[in-house]
Amino acid sequence: xxxxxxxxxxxxxxxxxxxxxxxxxxxxxxxxxxxxxxxxxxxxxxxxxxxxxxxxxxxxxxxxxxxxxxxxxxxxxxxxxxxxxxxxxxxxxxxxxxxxxxxxxxxxxxxxxxxxxxxxxxxxxxxxxxxxxxxxxxxxxxxxxxxxxxxxxxxxxxxxxxxxxxxxxxxxxxxxxxxxxxxxxxxxxxxxxxxxxxxxxxxxxxxxxxxxxxxxxxxxxxxxxxxxxxxxxxxxxxxxxxxxxxxxxxxxxxxxxxxxxxxxxxxxxxxxxxxxxxxxxxxxxxxxxxxxxxxxxxxxxxxxxxxxxxxxxxxxxxxxxxxxxxxxxxxxxxxxxxxxxxxxxxxxxxxxxxxxxxxxxxxxxxxxxxxxxxxxxxxxxxxxxxxxxxxxxxxxxxxxxxxxxxxxxxxxxxxxxxxxxxxxxxxxxxxxxxxxxxxxxxxxxxxxxxxxxxxxxxxxxxxxxxxxxxxxxxxxxxxxxxxxxxxxxxxxxxxxxxxxxxxxxxxxxxxxxxxxxxxxxxxxxxxxxxxxxxxxxxxxxxxxxxxxxxxxxxx
Numbered sequence: 001x002x003x004x005x006x007x008x009x010x011x012x013x014x015x016x017x018x019x020x021x022x023x024x025x026x027x028x029x030x031x032x033x034x035x036x037x038x039x040x041x042x043x044x045x046x047x048x049x050x051x052x053x054x055x056x057x058x059x060x061x062x063x064x065x066x067x068x069x070x071x072x073x074x075x076x077x078x079x080x081x082x083x084x085x086x087x088x089x090x091x092x093x094x095x096x097x098x099x100x101x102x103x104x105x106x107x108x109x110x111x112x113x114x115x116x117x118x119x120x121x122x123x124x125x126x127x128x129x130x131x132x133x134x135x136x137x138x139x140x141x142x143x144x145x146x147x148x149x150x151x152x153x154x155x156x157x158x159x160x161x162x163x164x165x166x167x168x169x170x171x172x173x174x175x176x177x178x179x180x181x182x183x184x185x186x187x188x189x190x191x192x193x194x195x196x197x198x199x200x201x202x203x204x205x206x207x208x209x210x211x212x213x214x215x216x217x218x219x220x221x222x223x224x225x226x227x228x229x230x231x232x233x234x235x236x237x238x239x240x241x242x243x244x245x246x247x248x249x250x251x252x253x254x255x256x257x258x259x260x261x262x263x264x265x266x267x268x269x270x271x272x273x274x275x276x277x278x279x280x281x282x283x284x285x286x287x288x289x290x291x292x293x294x295x296x297x298x299x300x301x302x303x304x305x306x307x308x309x310x311x312x313x314x315x316x317x318x319x320x321x322x323x324x325x326x327x328x329x330x331x332x333x334x335x336x337x338x339x340x341x342x343x344x345x346x347x348x349x350x351x352x353x354x355x356x357x358x359x360x361x362x363x364x365x366x367x368x369x370x371x372x373x374x375x376x377x378x379x380x381x382x383x384x385x386x387x388x389x390x391x392x393x394x395x396x397x398x399x400x401x402x403x404x405x406x407x408x409x410x411x412x413x414x415x416x417x418x419x420x421x422x423x424x425x426x427x428x429x430x431x432x433x434x435x436x437x438x439x440x441x442x443x444x445x446x447x448x449x450x451x452x453x454x455x456x457x458x459x460x461x462x463x464x465x466x467x468x469x470x471x472x473x474x475x476x477x478x479x480x481x482x483x484x485x486x487x488x489x490x491x492x493x494x495x496x497x498x499x500x501x502x503x504x505x506x507x508x509x510x511x512x513x514x515x516x517x518x519x520x521x522x523x524x525x526x527x528x529x530x531x532x533x534x535x536x537x538x539x540x541x542x543x544x545x546x547x548x549x550x551x552x553x554x555x
Contacts, residue, residue: 063095257350
């Protein structure tokens with residue numbers, strides 16, 4: 001057996017490494033320096049971000065796309081507050097992630113760094129935990145890690161700098177295995193769901209974040225039940241290979257997808273909140289539609305809308321049990337909604353790429369839909385697409401195809417603009433064999449521009465599509481009356497800014513300008529030293545994107 005130490009800070013980092021932390025992102029200061037180096041010594045890769053806010057969302061995206069626990073390492077006080085928007089997004093998304101943060105000593109009431117870090121974490125929905133002493137450090141770190149994994153929670157692990165400096169020694173390595181608990185549905189609930197499926201003629205299954213690990217069994221059940229399949233935005237790509245896949249349900253739905261969902265007589269949400277975004281404020285639910293929600297947490301059932309039936313159980317176990325009961329009854333393998341006619345409609349018109357574009361390009365500004373469709377054809381299919389927030393966001397979300405559920409990272413639970421570049425870096429590190437692609441607006445990109453340095457430093461072959469309308473476009477279109485000087489800006493040469501960071505910068509005003517993008521793709525992987533590509537796309541005014549009214553309804 002080996003012994004490591006000699007301080008609590010050393011032990012914290014090494015135990016997190018032993019427990020299986022996948023990657024650490026952060027900004028190192030005096031409070032977290034030793035812990036970060038202990039993580040690195042334990043074999044956990046570390047990415048130095050330029051800002052703690054970037055580091056937090058990188059760790060969030062890494063955790064979502066890798067199925068491993070990401071860590072963000074922070075200095076006490078200001079390091080933590082700088083990261084809070086990213087931590088809030090992760091907490092609202094139930095991302096299993098550890099926020100490793102130094103804290104001021106309890107006795108240091110007048111420290112410039114002192115804030116109530118526990119209260120801050122609780123206030124944004126994260127779990128606050130703490131390393132209490134040298135005697136409890138292993139148990140404290142293990143408890144926090146277990147909470148992150150088994151509870152699917154973002155855990156803020158506070159380590160006071162006085163405690164961190166205390167002598168500590170522990171025999172290691174620490175070996176533990178944590179799995180999210182599987183909640184089996186009750187037999188009566190399974191029977192009721194089978195009854196609902198058997199009675200339906202046009203069933204639709206909609207999978208959300210909670211069903212991302214249950215895709216194959218849900219597809220198998222959908223085939224037996226004659227159901228069409230769709231996803232919420234965060235689970236986009238889960239059913240890519242299924243010919244009866246409708247794509248994203250909600251504000252991003254194509255006209256065909258929206259019509260087929262609204263005509264359903266049964267909607268089953270699998271690990272899906274069925275919230276205002278996914279159901280278009282209820283307009284995708286018919287007046288006589290039976291609505292079922294499957295979730296492993298009872299508090300989630302009916303949280304956003306009334307349901308006809310709630311089934312408490314994890315998605316994979318529930319789908320497997322329902323499939324077994326359908327087969328036992330001999331009521332499966334009926335066409336129901338899976339007809340040849342519906343299959344043809346889906347193949348021909350359900351993708352936004354298949355919807356004709358009334359091109360609004362001007363010669364100086366390019367239609368964002370036509371741009372996205374062309375880039376979808378140019379960029380390699382094996383990609384991981386990340387999306388920032390803003391008026392533009394529907395175009396890359398709907399017009400850029402993804403290979404599977406690990407090809408789309410959507411950090412939108414908090415609806416903050418400016419998280420996209422961080423998301424793309426974390427997702428790209430989590431999926432190193434795929435081309436990371438970011439769809440962002442000029443506002444969000446310029447908010448986060450410092451992390452372009454991080455992407456360049458990493459040699460990350462990142463494609464950044466900046467839908468540049470020289471404005472905070474959502475506000476321009478939402479607030480149609482009044483002075484827009486507060487949300488409009490002079491045109492910025494973002495391509496030149498990108499080149500200043502060491503990236504490749506391309507300005508696109510017409511389709512002909514995309515030849516430079518094709519050239520970058522041709523060179524991709526050949527030079528040995530990759531450089532991000534930033535596409536400064538000067539987009540034409542769309543008058544307010546089709547999903548914008550949905551997004552602002554009820555605000």
